[in-house]
Amino acid sequence: MLGRTVGASENFFDVGGNSLLLIRLRDRLRTALDREVDVVDLFRHSTVRAMATFLGGAPATDAPSAAGERVQSRAQARAEAMRARGRVRQTSTPIPRKR
Numbered sequence: 001m002l003g004r005t006v007g008a009s010e011n012f013f014d015v016g017g018n019s020l021l022l023i024r025l026r027d028r029l030r031t032a033l034d035r036e037v038d039v040v041d042l043f044r045h046s047t048v049r050a051m052a053t054f055l056g057g058a059p060a061t062d063a064p065s066a067a068g069e070r071v072q073s074r075a076q077a078r079a080e081a082m083r084a085r086g087r088v089r090q091t092s093t094p095i096p097r098k099r
Contacts, residue, residue, distance in 0.1 A: 008049040012042075029055075 006015050012022070022042050029037040033055070045051040 006048065008052075009047050012046045017046075 004015075006012075012025075017025075022039060026037050026039055026042055037055075041054060042051065045054045
């Protein structure tokens with residue numbers, strides 16, 4: 001999927017995965033396992049180990065709380081990087097400056 005070997009505990013997104021590849025992965029899992037696999041579950045269980053545990057029916061130890069925290073910290077890092085580059089989206093109408 002990613003063009004390289006990925007360790008069992010490496011996060012899919014940390015090693016170069018993205019939402020489009022996640023959809024491809026979901027389709028491959030559906031075909032290979034002949035069962036429904038939800039994209040939300042792939043986000044929640046974003047390591048090979050966590051997904052294997054989830055698909056096997058046992059509670060995964062590194063998902064969803066630890067995975068959720070990693071996703072949150074990556075999102076915060078992205079937002080900070082965009083702010084530093086001056087590429088922040090406006091969520092409301094900006095207030096004009098007085099001249």
